[in-house]
Amino acid sequence: MATSQIARLLSRKSHVLPGQLHVTEMFFEVPENYAQPEAGILKLFGRRVRKHERPIVPLSDSDLTDQEKLPYLVYLEGGPGFGNREPQNHALTQVALRRGYQMLFLDYRGTGLSTPIHADSVRARGDAQQQAKYLKLFRASNIVRDIEAVRLCLLGDMDAHKQAWSIFGQSFGGFVALTYLSKHPSSLREAFLTGGLAPVKRTAEEVYTATFKKLMERNAAYYQKYPDDVSTVRCLAEYIHASPGSAIPLPGGGQLTVQLFLTLGIAFGAHGGLDLVHSLVLRLATDLDQVGHFTPASLAAFESRIPFDAHPIYAILHEAIYNTKRTGAPASNWAAHRVGKTLPPFAWLADPVAVLGGNPASKEPLYFSGEMIYPFHFDGAAGPELARMRDAAELLAATEAWDEDLYDEEQLARNEVPVYAASYVDDLFVDFELARETARLVRGIKVHETNGWYHDAVRSRSDEVFAALFRLRDDCID
Template sequence: MMSIRPPQHRRTVRWLPAALAGATAGVLVVGLAVTLARAGGGAVAPLGTVARTVGDARFVPGPCPRTADPIPALEGARCGTLTVPENRAHRKGRRITLGVAIVPAASSRPAPDPVVWFAGGPGDDSISEAQLAIDGGLNRDRDVIFMSQRGTYSADPALTCANIDEFNARAVGLVYDAPSTGQLHVKATRTCREQSAKRADPSAYNSTESAADYAALRVVLGIEQWNVFGISYGTDLALTYMHKHPKGIRSVGIDGVLPPSLAGASLTWSAARQGFDGLFKACAEQPACNRRYPNLSGTFERLVRELEARPLTTTVTVPGRPTPVKVVLDGGVLVNWLTSATHLAAGVPRSIDELAHGNPQRIAEQWAGGKLSPQAVGRLAHGLAYGVFCSEWTPFENETDVIRAGRRAFPSFPRSVLANAPQLPFLHADCRAWDVPAAPRSIRNVTRSDIPTLVMSAGFDAQTGASNGAYAARTLSRSTSVTVPYVAHVAFAESPCAQAITASFFDSPTAPNTGCLAGLQPPEFEIGP
């Protein structure tokens, strides 16, 4: 399974979860001090330094949560844990612990309303994304709060299921779209379900419970108002949170938008079409690229059909592997490769052209390198991912809907390709194995709100699609909708302009400065021999 999540194949923007490098560490703890506005009033204390219980939620200061890699941004953080009921329908049942880290503002006089970060995935670890947020300057004037979504790497229990990641690594040598591969995929999912059920209630890991966790965190920390910033799946969670818990939200930024009312495997086909077309159009408008790689879209679609009919097998060398690795490329692999390769847009035309001329190495190396990286194993919370997918998405679409959506986007693709939505192969079969109840239909309601909202999309976004931003903004009456051209999913992760717009928005939520958009230029595409 590959989830709707931010990119992870660069040091700062990756296709597989890893620590993000950079950022100045060692910010003085005193910079975190804020005034806590509480009923009965007047108390002043550094945020996150006081143990406190409100209702059935308890925050306790303590060491920073575990991360798979060193996160320099956390060196000056105040940390602790939030303990909440696992299933709020059974409040006397099991309790779970969520890691919390508060990175202080860089300013010596921070604004009183912090930003809380909603990670992507579903299943990415918020604490491990702290470097991305801080490298992007999100803590310039405000403290930034990171909390594990339930089930993620820095939470307890962590429903990470490394067996699924290990299967995905082995599967680079299998035909992606083959029924036999699907059967093995579902077997890995079922094993994850069995393991998770020994430590958790799989039905309690979803957006509704996660939204309630964040509402509890705001109250137990004594924060009168905060700002929300969500990326990728975190935008789905943010829109759910706005709908269910609007109290105390000053403003909301969402980047790489996934509206709960649309979310599902079907939607990924439209997103792929938009992201691919944005990249192909940019090449066509650049004379050197267009001359060297004419009709790039047509070449790509032809290759999908040809590889699906006759999969290509090659071997590649992957860092850290002592022997060459077998890689099978079929039509489904090519679609999924490009879905993530939009983050490496400058090299995409050359890679497609090389494949068309019998050289699959660049594509095979990127595909296998991502799956076989140590950073790909044991970090994504598949238990949360399937909890969201299987209760909130698949009950509201069927497998025929997925094929129809694919055919609308890519009429020339074979049915076997269309049956496996980009990023989410075999999802409906996996969800039958996961076996959790469907969420109430209200989870699919459109979010309507007058909370000031920044709705940010990206022109090369093949994972959620730029049109989702305009769709969400229609019912957010005080929203500012922007599309950052020439970058892929989660513009904040790779665009200084997107970062500047975000900072401006939190300063002035109804009048952000978007002037930098006018000066953006497309990448200079690689021109091969």
């Protein structure tokens, strides 16, 4: 691993926001490739948040210095490929401030306001081989290097015992946290994970074999709750297939195909997700009943649920988050597609026409897919940006030799950093049994397990999640 480097702080501007939030917007500069720092730079954007104080007696210089020394809690967003929400819209902000932290929301490389990934920036790298090589730089290993570089920039001048910070990883952010624990444990004071116990020992194919089982359960629950949608969903699929070219243009430039329509089940992993899908199905069906076609507003509502064209890292590197050199496994090779099309409820992955029309199985419910990414996402259906990066995506899917391991099982086994995790029995995206397997690898971890929350509980059940995690940290076990 390359020697840790210090990020360069380029700028910072502070503002006071409602809720007694003192927010400092910061831009940093880091190497594009830590193994070749002279090759280019990337910019990272972050927001530091402290409680805004208005005391009767003005704060002294020493008081202000003390504020600078408040312990950091760094939020690691899920994804991959998504930037952070504004701090005032994040439930963790006020909880952290009340507990004496200052927060740092750092957009990963390629996301949010950090140097973005888009088709033009990728294609500017050269041919598909060069594009794929560039995209490999946006995996968790370099995300951790970036966070560590920013830590050295912000805390490197402090006393040694104050240079460590805390991290809080949601979903893919938990994967990043485990990589951080593997690579730089001495930089961490504590780690919180929600729905983020990565399947460290498993290949992409093994992961999807497990998550498709949970997906079938959620589809069954959906149709049990909304039995009339069995016929409604099928009617919508028939209408889409009967359209010219078997597709309907979307406002953002994509194409609503039967296959893309049936990826709406990604919502099933969240609280209220069954109801959200039903509402969209109802809206599309109402369009057909009232005006005979899907309206622009309804198509825009659909498109908002499939946002990968605007967040291409999610689609391009989704299966790559499971690829490590350690496994010695073959390339992911579109593992979700390979696993899914062998399952009868997802036969539409192999041939959407076969499950429509007069087929004997045409009375069976059409099952929705989840968070999986498939080759057809890059055929233009999910949007023009992804279509322009298809060749690079194909090369990444075929990659067998990844540069480095994301996790160090030996380091995790001797871990001394306090780790507190929330793990969900009915998690659609991070299989519970595989999460348990990972928890057994991390020395000293404390895990709150529940069948009462889904994957997005950090947003939908935030008060309960934070209370459970901080109980793990603050209480004792007799």
